Amino acid sequence: MNTTVIKTGAPMREADMNDATPKMEIRGVSKTYTTRKSETYALETTDLSIGTGEFVTIVGPSGCGKSTLMMIAAGLEEPSTGEILVDGSPAGPAGPKRSVVFQRFALFPSETVAQNIGFGLSVAHVSKVERTERIEEQLTLMGLEQFRNSYPKELSGGMQQRVAIARALIVRPEILLMDEPFAALDAQTRTVMQEEVSRLHRRMQSTVFFITHSVEEAVYLADRVVVMSKRPGRIKKEISIPHDAPWRTGDIEDAMTYGDFNELRKEIWDLVREEITTH
Amino acid sequence: MTQIKSASSTRNRSVRVASQPFVYGAVTLLCVLAAWFLATDVLHLVGSSFLPSPVTVIATLFGLTVQPFAGATLMGHLGLSLARWALGVGAGILLGVLLGIVLAWLPPVRAAVTPIFEVLRYIPPFAWVPIAVLWLGASMSAQALVVFIAAFPPCVINTQLGVSTVDPILTNAARTLGAPPMTILRRVVVPVAAPSIFTGARIAVSNGWMALVGAELIVGKEGLGFLIAQGQFNGDVAMIFVGIIVIGIVGTLIDFLIARAEVWTLPWKTDSK
Numbered sequence: 001m002n003t004t005v006i007k008t009g010a011p012m013r014e015a016d017m018n019d020a021t022p023k024m025e026i027r028g029v030s031k032t033y034t035t036r037k038s039e040t041y042a043l044e045t046t047d048l049s050i051g052t053g054e055f056v057t058i059v060g061p062s063g064c065g066k067s068t069l070m071m072i073a074a075g076l077e078e079p080s081t082g083e084i085l086v087d088g089s090p091a092g093p094a095g096p097k098r099s100v101v102f103q104r105f106a107l108f109p110s111e112t113v114a115q116n117i118g119f120g121l122s123v124a125h126v127s128k129v130e131r132t133e134r135i136e137e138q139l140t141l142m143g144l145e146q147f148r149n150s151y152p153k154e155l156s157g158g159m160q161q162r163v164a165i166a167r168a169l170i171v172r173p174e175i176l177l178m179d180e181p182f183a184a185l186d187a188q189t190r191t192v193m194q195e196e197v198s199r200l201h202r203r204m205q206s207t208v209f210f211i212t213h214s215v216e217e218a219v220y221l222a223d224r225v226v227v228m229s230k231r232p233g234r235i236k237k238e239i240s241i242p243h244d245a246p247w248r249t250g251d252i253e254d255a256m257t258y259g260d261f262n263e264l265r266k267e268i269w270d271l272v273r274e275e276i277t278t279h
Numbered sequence: 280m281t282q283i284k285s286a287s288s289t290r291n292r293s294v295r296v297a298s299q300p301f302v303y304g305a306v307t308l309l310c311v312l313a314a315w316f317l318a319t320d321v322l323h324l325v326g327s328s329f330l331p332s333p334v335t336v337i338a339t340l341f342g343l344t345v346q347p348f349a350g351a352t353l354m355g356h357l358g359l360s361l362a363r364w365a366l367g368v369g370a371g372i373l374l375g376v377l378l379g380i381v382l383a384w385l386p387p388v389r390a391a392v393t394p395i396f397e398v399l400r401y402i403p404p405f406a407w408v409p410i411a412v413l414w415l416g417a418s419m420s421a422q423a424l425v426v427f428i429a430a431f432p433p434c435v436i437n438t439q440l441g442v443s444t445v446d447p448i449l450t451n452a453a454r455t456l457g458a459p460p461m462t463i464l465r466r467v468v469v470p471v472a473a474p475s476i477f478t479g480a481r482i483a484v485s486n487g488w489m490a491l492v493g494a495e496l497i498v499g500k501e502g503l504g505f506l507i508a509q510g511q512f513n514g515d516v517a518m519i520f521v522g523i524i525v526i527g528i529v530g531t532l533i534d535f536l537i538a539r540a541e542v543w544t545l546p547w548k549t550d551s552k
Contacts, residue, residue, distance in 0.1 A: 076451050096457040106452035110470030110547050119466075120456035151547040171456060 021088045022049035023207045024073070024098075024175050028082035031068050042068045044234035045081065048226065050175065053205040057218040058226045059268065061275045065233025066211050070179045073209060074100050086174055096120050096171035103180040105160040107152035113163050114139070114148040120171035138166035141200075158189035165197070175207040182217070194220060195251040202248070215269045219261060220252045225268055230275040237271055239264065331517040336524070339517040348518075349509065351501055357525060360491060360502040363419050367426025368487040372480050375431045379438025379479070380464070389439075400432040404490040408497050422494045422502070429490035430483035437482070441475025442468055474548060477541045484537055488530045503529075 031043040043065040050056045058066050071077040073084055075094035084091040091098065099120070107116050117138050121131045139145045142162040152160055161181060168176055178197075182190040198221055201208055212218050218225045222241050229236045241264065247255035255261045312333060318324045319332035327335065343353035351359065382389045404425050415421040445468050453463045469476070495504020503522050510518035541548075 074451075074455055076454065094451075094454040096455070098455065100452065100455045102448055102452060104448055106446075106448045108449060108453070108467055108470070110473070110545070111466070119453070119458070123453075123456060123458045123462055153547070167456070177455075 022085075023052040023054070023087065024050045024091075024209065025085040025088075026069070026073060026082070027085060029069070029072055029079040029084070030081045031065070031072065031077070032080045041232040043072075044232045046233070046235055048235060050207060050209055052207055055201050055208045055210065055221055055223045056226060057210045057212055057222040057224075058228060059212055059215055059218040059272060060228030060233065060236075061230050061272060062213055064228045064230050064275070066228050067179060069228075069233065070100075070177055070209070070211050074098050074177050076100075096124065097174045098177055099168035099171050099173040101161070101164050101168050101176070101178045101181045103183050105152070105157070105164045105184070107160055107163055107167075109152055112149050112151060113144055113155070116152065116163055117144075117166045117170055119167060124171070134170055138170050141169075142166045156189070157185050158193060161185065161193060162196075165200075169200075169204075169206075173206075175209060178208060178210045180211055180213065183213070191252055197221065198248060215265055215272060216252060216256070219264045219268060220247060220255050225264075227268060227271045228275075236275070239268060328514070328516060331520060335517045336520045339515075340521045340524070343506075343518075343521060348506070349501060353506075353521070353525070356502055356506055357529065359419070360495065360504070361529075363422040363502070364426055364487055364491045366419070367423040367491070368430045368483055370423075371427045371430025371483050371487065372434050375434025375479065375483065376438045376476055379435045379476075380442055380469075382435065383439045383442035384464075396432070396435065404429040404486075405493050405497070408494055411494075412498055417498050417500070422491060422499060425494040426487040426491045430487040433482035433486060434476075434479040437475050437479025438472065441472030441479075444475075445471045470545075473545055474541070477537070477545075481534065481537050481541075484533055485530065488526075488533065492526055 026046055026048040028045055028047060029043065030045045033040040033042055046069065048056075058069070060066050068077065072079045075084065075091055075098060086097055108119065111119070114135050118131050118135045121134060126134075135148075139148055142165065144159065144162055144166065147155060147159060147163075152163065155163070161184075165181070181197075182193050185193060194217060197208075200206070201221075208221075210218075210221060219241065223243065224241065225239045226235055227237045227239070228234065242260075245258075245260065247258050247261050315330075315333050319327065319330055320334060331339075340353065345352065347355070378392075382392060407425055407428050408421075411421040411424040415424060449467050449471065450463050453467050458466070491502075492504040492507075495502040496508050497504075499505050503526050507519050507522035510516065510522060
């Protein structure tokens with residue numbers, strides 16, 4: 001299983017996309033929060049399939065339940081109804097098959113960069129030799145070599161999020177879940193990180209489920225954009241992005257110069273906007 | 280890209296900043312000593328039976344280090360006091376931290392234990408002295424029990440606080456990486472709660488030290504508190520002062536050591552204080 005995630009080159013892609021079994025399936029999932037005084041209907045019954053190697057972004061107004069959907073997809077929260085399947089079987093409790101990159105980095109403050117990255121491997125009792133090798137691989141991939149012995153608080157936000165991504169990738173997840181990972185970064189760092197994630201995805205063919213409130217980011221990164229309605233959240237529309245979209249290889253600033261990109265952005269923004277202005 | 284602070288420049292700056300208060304402190308201390316010396320030996324403002332001169336006190340102190348009093352030299356009394364203190368504080372920190380973690384992680388246990396704990400912690404440690412003597416005799420363990428009673432609550436409270444305020448995003452991150460609960464506790468929760476646990480331990484150490492001396496004043500046949508009680512009994516004011524000064528100096532040293540221990544064990548937290 002592990003080797004399928006790291007493979008390079010695209011020939012497998014079409015075959016994977018047509019595969020009958022999706023990598024992850026969100027089936028009939030809804031969520032109601034119950035307190036002593038009230039019930040909050042956070043998420044309407046939702047069905048969504050994510051194909052192997054596919055990059056799916058979810059965009060919607062804040063408080064629409066997209067983070068709830070992510071928590072359920074990760075196994076960190078129980079759905080009120082429905083289930084999450086990975087490769088056609090129930091996904092079970094949270095674990096390294098579905099690793100998560102959080103908005104606020106969530107690095108372990110008492111451990112160095114190298115220890116943070118290797119956390120999932122040491123928990124899985126991977127041998128010291130292999131662990132060191134794979135940590136080095138991630139440090140190189142993310143440009144973190146000189147920070148291996150630094151503590152998280154000594155790094156900038158962008159560097160911290162690089163560590164978080166490396167920590168999530170090193171366990172070779174079946175699917176990478178990203179919950180507004182760049183929302184806490186400054187604009188320039190965000191642009192650079194978006195391009196890096198796009199490059200990583202193209203190189204590794206990893207399956208990514210990505211939540212954002214930025215329409216540009218959603219269109220720029222995605223194979224498919226899912227627009228959610230305001231609370232209680234439901235899937236309002238799904239829009240596929242052409243596989244050969246020309247902006248995929250440049251950064252998001254370049255993408256803005258393409259007419260197709262701007263049309264998609266406008267179309268999706270109008271869908272999101274309806275949810276913000278209607279009451 | 281973040282520039283990592285050069286370790287040496289940080290250290291130099293902290294030494295400069297730290298040395299100035301140190302000089303002020305030393306000057307004040309010398310002034311107090313000088314005033315004491317003037318008031319007693321030079322101007323004879325107070326009688327030696329009220330306030331002995333510093334010279335007498337120092338002479339008594341050195342006398343006690345070689346001449347046993349009630350079966351032990353000053354070092355012997357100090358050693359016995361420290362042993363009782365270490366026993367009570369050690370048990371208080373160990374059990375207090377464990378209970379604090381359990382209370383933070385298991386809400387049903389917290390609900391069951393908190394009422395008893397709240398009532399017990401408002402009973403002053405000295406109120407337990409007669410019970411401690413009744414149960415354990417006027418032995419080392421009776422004093423240690425009183426120290427334990429003083430040291431235990433701050434450890435429980437601060438550990439519980441530290442553990443329950445660990446950001447759930449960190450435990451969630453550890454769960455998604457496949458960590459079982461005990462690993463999350465050991466590698467994420469306890470390190471993140473460590474500063475708060477250290478605060479509890481530091482309060483436990485000083486509370487324990489004060490409770491020990493108090494208990495020794497009331498009961499016992501050796502120890503620093505016993506020296507003070509004997510000084511009062513025999514009208515030996517210099518001995519009372521020797522006891523007081525040694526208690527103060529040793530207490531300060533212990534607090535200093537635990538503050539250093541925190542810096543050594545939490546290198547990732549160094550510039551937080």
